[in-house]
Amino acid sequence: MFDLEEQIRSWRAMVADKLANRRQVIDELESHLREQFERLVHEGRGEEQAWNEVLQRLGTSEQLAVEFHKKQSPRWLAAWCAAAGLVLFAILLGGMASRLLFVRRDPLLAAHVFAVSLGYAAVFAVGFLSLWATIGRASGRWDASKDAALRAAGARLVLLAAAATGAGIALGMWWAHRHIGRWWAWDPRELGGLAVLGWSVLLLRSFRAGAAATQLLVLLGLTGNLVVAVSSFGPMLIQSGRSYGVSTIGMVLGAFIVSQMIAIYIELSRSVSLDVPVARLR
Amino acid sequence: MYNACMELSKDLVAASAGPLILSILQRGESYGYAIVQRVRELSGGQIEWTDGMLYPVLHRLEAQGAITSRWETAPTGRKRKYYAIKAAGRKALVKQKGQWLLVHGTLANLWS
Numbered sequence: 001m002f003d004l005e006e007q008i009r010s011w012r013a014m015v016a017d018k019l020a021n022r023r024q025v026i027d028e029l030e031s032h033l034r035e036q037f038e039r040l041v042h043e044g045r046g047e048e049q050a051w052n053e054v055l056q057r058l059g060t061s062e063q064l065a066v067e068f069h070k071k072q073s074p075r076w077l078a079a080w081c082a083a084a085g086l087v088l089f090a091i092l093l094g095g096m097a098s099r100l101l102f103v104r105r106d107p108l109l110a111a112h113v114f115a116v117s118l119g120y121a122a123v124f125a126v127g128f129l130s131l132w133a134t135i136g137r138a139s140g141r142w143d144a145s146k147d148a149a150l151r152a153a154g155a156r157l158v159l160l161a162a163a164a165t166g167a168g169i170a171l172g173m174w175w176a177h178r179h180i181g182r183w184w185a186w187d188p189r190e191l192g193g194l195a196v197l198g199w200s201v202l203l204l205r206s207f208r209a210g211a212a213a214t215q216l217l218v219l220l221g222l223t224g225n226l227v228v229a230v231s232s233f234g235p236m237l238i239q240s241g242r243s244y245g246v247s248t249i250g251m252v253l254g255a256f257i258v259s260q261m262i263a264i265y266i267e268l269s270r271s272v273s274l275d276v277p278v279a280r281l282r
Numbered sequence: 283m284y285n286a287c288m289e290l291s292k293d294l295v296a297a298s299a300g301p302l303i304l305s306i307l308q309r310g311e312s313y314g315y316a317i318v319q320r321v322r323e324l325s326g327g328q329i330e331w332t333d334g335m336l337y338p339v340l341h342r343l344e345a346q347g348a349i350t351s352r353w354e355t356a357p358t359g360r361k362r363k364y365y366a367i368k369a370a371g372r373k374a375l376v377k378q379k380g381q382w383l384l385v386h387g388t389l390a391n392l393w394s
Contacts, residue, residue, distance in 0.1 A: 031360060036333065064338075
């Protein structure tokens, strides 16, 4: 004698392990099974035949697990590396800021340095993900799950970048007002901060927009690397002036700029395909 | 994803699932089983999804912020998870529609 409830119980037990006991997902699939079963029985199938057909249409637990695994996607090594690097940097930065706080007794300056540096580092983290994506895409190791992971990690990082840089600039203005007697003077560091903030907002807009193409996101991320590098190290070069000696900072900055331009060139060389934004919605 | 009467390529299947779901949800909220039935009905039975494959796509769309969901108890007492399109989903669909119509129009011109 066919017992639907008994069949559902054994089906649940079978898929529970494969779907990592995600109860809501299993409940939803069960609801689907029941509706489909009722319909087939209503159409005249025998209960056992209907049940077998329903299971066949749903797919095996292995097939379901593969499809749901594609959906999970956040396990992208690059995203974990970027997050770990950012946390490590924040810890080091915290140490530096605490010296400003306790030795120089200047909490405003400490908070400004911490926030601005964290904001810049977050833009670099997005740039790092974009660089990883460029290499992955160029070597054919890119799929929808990595695409989703890039968007998810990028969206969080750009939010942090815009918020931290914006807060850092505001704190810096406040500090300048209290200690130098002016809010803003258009000096190279201030302009650099403004450029990074502006770029963070652009990144925020693009990463949070529903259907921006992957290529656009990657190119904006790579360009973000250039914006932050020039904004951070450019003022140092200007302040050091022309010494007729070899500038180590200049050399490193130059090499970094060239490397990012090569990455941008590689990404631009990809043919723009219509399936990119469509694939995003898979 | 399809037990297709007319064989569709894997890429086409994957690419069309999102726009199909969003287009159905644009006309009103719905749930998994009804979406599968609607696709079958609209395609005259030509497109038949493997039912279990629909849900990962729905969950992906939800994770991307294109749709939202809520559990509701039907008059029969059965719990169903209803999905509704969000503003980001509508926006994405407009773009998708433009792309699909562009491809369709180009191919139609070539084949006419």
